[in-house]
Amino acid sequence: MSVVARLDEARAARRQKALIAFNATTLRLGGKTIIENLDLEVRPGEFLCIVGASGCGKTTALRLAAGLYGPTSGAVTFDGEPITGPRREVAIVFQDYGKALLPWRTAAGNISLALEASRVPARERSSRIEALLRKVGLPGHADKYPTEMSGGMQQRLQIARCLAQEPTTLLMDEPFGALDAMTRQGLQDEVLSLTQTSQTTVIFVTHDLDEAIYLGDRIVGLLPHPGRIGIELAVDLPRPRDQLATREHPEFLRLRRQLFDFIKATEH
Amino acid sequence: MNRAAILWRVASILVAAGFIAAWQLIANLRLVSPVFLPGPDRAWAALVRGFSSGDLASKLIGTLEHMAYGWLAASIAGIALGALIGSSRMMRAYVAPSLEFLRPLPVSAIIPVAIAMLGLTQGMALFVIAFGAIWPIMLATIHGFAAVEPRLYEVARSLQMSRAAVIGRIALPSALPDILAGMRLSLTVALILSVVCEILAGLDGLGQWVLLSARAFRSADLFAGVILLGATGYLTSIAVSLVEQRLLAWQTAAR
Numbered sequence: 032m033s034v035v036a037r038l039d040e041a042r043a044a045r046r047q048k049a050l051i052a053f054n055a056t057t058l059r060l061g062g063k064t065i066i067e068n069l070d071l072e073v074r075p076g077e078f079l080c081i082v083g084a085s086g087c088g089k090t091t092a093l094r095l096a097a098g099l100y101g102p103t104s105g106a107v108t109f110d111g112e113p114i115t116g117p118r119r120e121v122a123i124v125f126q127d128y129g130k131a132l133l134p135w136r137t138a139a140g141n142i143s144l145a146l147e148a149s150r151v152p153a154r155e156r157s158s159r160i161e162a163l164l165r166k167v168g169l170p171g172h173a174d175k176y177p178t179e180m181s182g183g184m185q186q187r188l189q190i191a192r193c194l195a196q197e198p199t200t201l202l203m204d205e206p207f208g209a210l211d212a213m214t215r216q217g218l219q220d221e222v223l224s225l226t227q228t229s230q231t232t233v234i235f236v237t238h239d240l241d242e243a244i245y246l247g248d249r250i251v252g253l254l255p256h257p258g259r260i261g262i263e264l265a266v267d268l269p270r271p272r273d274q275l276a277t278r279e280h281p282e283f284l285r286l287r288r289q290l291f292d293f294i295k296a297t298e299h
Numbered sequence: 300m301n302r303a304a305i306l307w308r309v310a311s312i313l314v315a316a317g318f319i320a321a322w323q324l325i326a327n328l329r330l331v332s333p334v335f336l337p338g339p340d341r342a343w344a345a346l347v348r349g350f351s352s353g354d355l356a357s358k359l360i361g362t363l364e365h366m367a368y369g370w371l372a373a374s375i376a377g378i379a380l381g382a383l384i385g386s387s388r389m390m391r392a393y394v395a396p397s398l399e400f401l402r403p404l405p406v407s408a409i410i411p412v413a414i415a416m417l418g419l420t421q422g423m424a425l426f427v428i429a430f431g432a433i434w435p436i437m438l439a440t441i442h443g444f445a446a447v448e449p450r451l452y453e454v455a456r457s458l459q460m461s462r463a464a465v466i467g468r469i470a471l472p473s474a475l476p477d478i479l480a481g482m483r484l485s486l487t488v489a490l491i492l493s494v495v496c497e498i499l500a501g502l503d504g505l506g507q508w509v510l511l512s513a514r515a516f517r518s519a520d521l522f523a524g525v526i527l528l529g530a531t532g533y534l535t536s537i538a539v540s541l542v543e544q545r546l547l548a549w550q551t552a553a554r
Contacts, residue, residue, distance in 0.1 A: 099453060117457040130450040135472045135549045144468065148458035176552040196458070 048111070050075045050200065050232050051096050056105035058091060065091045067257035068105070075199075076230040078223075080247035082240060082290065084297050088258025089236045093202050096234060097123045109200075119149065122193035126205040128185040132177040138164065138188050139173040145195035159195065167191040168221065183214035187221075194225070200232040208238065216274050219246060223272060240290045244283055245272055252293050262293045337519040342526060345519035354508075359527055361504035365421075365493035366486075366535075369428025373489065374482055377433040381440025381478075386470060391445060402438065406431035406492060410499060424496035431492045432485035439481025443474025476550065479543045486539055490532050505531075 049072035056069040066088040073079050081089045094100045095107050098116040107114045109121065117123075125131040132141050142160045151159065164170055167187040177185050186206060193201060203222070207215040223246060226233050237243050243250050247266050254261035268282055277283055319339050325331060326338030337345070349355030384390045384398075410427055417423035447470050455465045497506025505524050512521035544551075 097457060099456065117459055119459060121457075123453075123457050125450060125453070127450060130448050131454050133451065133469070133472070135475070135547075144454075145458055147468070148460045148464065176549050178549075179552055 064257040080243035083253035087253040087255040122198035341519040342522035346523040370489040372429040373432035377436030381437040385441035385444025419500040432489040435484035436481040439477040443477030
């Protein structure tokens with residue numbers, strides 16, 4: 032299949048109802064245009080990766096989708112409705128897990144925060160917490176404080192807290208940026224298995240091109256100053272992905288080359 | 300406790316015992332007239348006598364009451380005001396200069412004002428003690444609330460937590476180490492001001508006991524009161540520290 036044909040197919044698919052859509056979205060903060068005229072649609076169940084040089088507004092785009100920022104002009108919609116603020120079915124995983132977790136609460140207590148916010152009755156919480164900890168590979172760590180856990184474990188805990196919201200959409204802001212390579216690969220596979228089985232829609236921001244290709248169904252590369260779309264690639268790699276086989280796939284290497292050239296051209 | 304910690308503890312007790320022995324020696328050699336300086340033996344006897352007659356116990360309770368009411372009032376008001384000011388950048392900008400003027404004001408300077416307005420009453424003592432003790436608590440609370448990790452507020456927003464839940468589950472626990480440190484500091488202030496008020500207003504308490512003993516040249520009784528005041532400060536501070544350690548167990552969990 033040629034690249035053009037594949038992009039055509041991707042566009043056709045996108046004409047189906049988008050879950051999250053940026054329509055000519057512009058955001059100015061403090062007199063600076065961070066994002067200009069962004070048009071982007073995310074389909075239900077899609078795994079979209081956003082890459083770009085630093086300062087291209089990829090994190091800002093994610094915060095717009097999360098409802099933490101409102102656009103200066105244009106619109107950002109969720110399921111056809113304008114996003115006016117955070118909503119329960121959309122969870123955000125921050126990069127700095129150390130700051131996003133409550134240091135005075137144990138692992139169980141941190142997950143409980145999301146359950147308390149959703150008004151889950153107290154007697155149901157402990158069994159849900161236990162199930163969530165098992166889901167992210169932290170069984171038996173319920174009584175540990177975040178400071179007693181490794182970086183990878185803390186990020187798993189933050190993911191568990193987000194899953195406690197029972198989100199249909201997961202927004203991930205460079206979630207594995209601060210982790211070492213081995214931990215990072217393990218977490219990539221876990222995020223894939225957690226989201227693929229439940230058909231969760233994911234927007235995943237990263238500066239790691241390999242990670243974007245490995246995880247995504249589609250990759251959007253942003254150009255900086257102001258942030259706008261520079262490249263859009265469909266990732267036609269078989270699932271389930273495999274850390275060795277996928278990364279050796281000729282298509283993986285071709286996409287990697289293409290993205291690498293794009294990023295290099297934006298950095299001057 | 301490990302070996303080294305036990306040795307340090309033993310050494311500190313030996314130093315204290317050394318001071319008491321030196322005091323006894325000075326008294327026995329009559330380097331200072333016994334009218335002004337009793338030995339620890341006489342001070343101890345006065346202490347026992349005071350408690351067995353019941354006088355000293357009621358004075359101690361009086362001081363503890365002044366201290367506790369003033370400190371609790373200061374804590375409640377200080378935490379509430381500190382939270383209000385600390386959680387809003389605008390409030391901090393507006394109120395901070397006024398606080399900077401009031402904070403270094405010696406509390407003893409407002410005692411005449413308080414007496415003029417409230418008279419020589421328990422209410423005056425409560426006001427003065429609370430006014431003095433509120434500063435460490437309020438300033439620590441302002442700092443604690445201002446220093447809450449902004450990321451946690453975003454987590455709260457994305458979880459759609461109510462304002463009350465954000466204060467109760469995020470801001471207050473985050474500021475708690477600062478608040479407790481402030482409360483420990485103002486405990487000492489509350490004790491000092493309790494004694495001052497008792498002396499100035501003649502209210503029932505150890506301050507009054509110490510003053511009357513000194514006027515009557517009952518040096519042993521005077522020293523018994525001073526020892527009791529020292530012990531009060533020491534023990535209440537330990538009690539607050541224990542509560543602090545318990546509430547902030549998470550801070551030491553990693554180490």
